[in-house]
Amino acid sequence: MIGKLKGTVEEIGEDHVVVDVHGVGYVAFCGARTLAGLSGVGEAIVLFIETIVREDMIRLYGFATAAERDWFRLLQTVQGVGSKVALAVIGTLSSGDLANAVALQDKAMVARTPGVGPKVAQRIVAELKDRAPAFSGAGSEESFGLKRDIGGGTASAPVADAVSALTNLGYPRDQAATAVATAVRDAGEDADSAKLIRLGLKALSR
Secondary structure: OEEEEEEEEEEEEEOEEEEEOOOEEEEEEOOOOHHOOOOOOOEEEEEEEEEEEEEOEEEEEEEEOOHHHHHHHOOOOOOOOOOOHHHHHHHHHOHHHHHHHHHHHHHHHHOOOOOHHHHHHHHHHHHHHOHHHHHHOOOOOOHHHHHHHHHHOOHHHHHHHHHHHHHOOOOOOOHHHHHHHHHHHOOOOOOHHHHHHHHHHHOOOO
């Protein structure tokens, strides 16, 4: 089982990269974001690898970070999501964006992935909503939990009102939720919506 490759880029294809490790070329299939981050043939590269073994093939999937590999594994636990779809999602959304989409139950963000329709996107955010925090990597656990409450419609009225107000001002919903989560952490859970909006705007302006 191969867990990581460290070598030099020998070839860059449309959906894969060949990594030369001491004279042996390994073909690793990668998402669009990983491939776009490569500067060219001959550069040093480190890929975190997920090895998938089937009756008719052995295939390596490469990721720039361990978090992306973890998401790749997790996505495939969703009904109807195989390696191809999981890789496409990872290639479209960063780990932080994917974590936000799950926390906020934002299927539209996931549906930005080519080949992923609304039904599959809905299954992804729904089935992973109680399992994704460990992979978020964005903000504190308390902040992430609050964003999940906002997405699930269980947040307090002042919090929900503050997020709605910031969204109406033109901020993306995930950014608004992050800002309000920061405001709650600073002002306390008893803060009214006006204070949360003010602190949220301050956080967005940093």
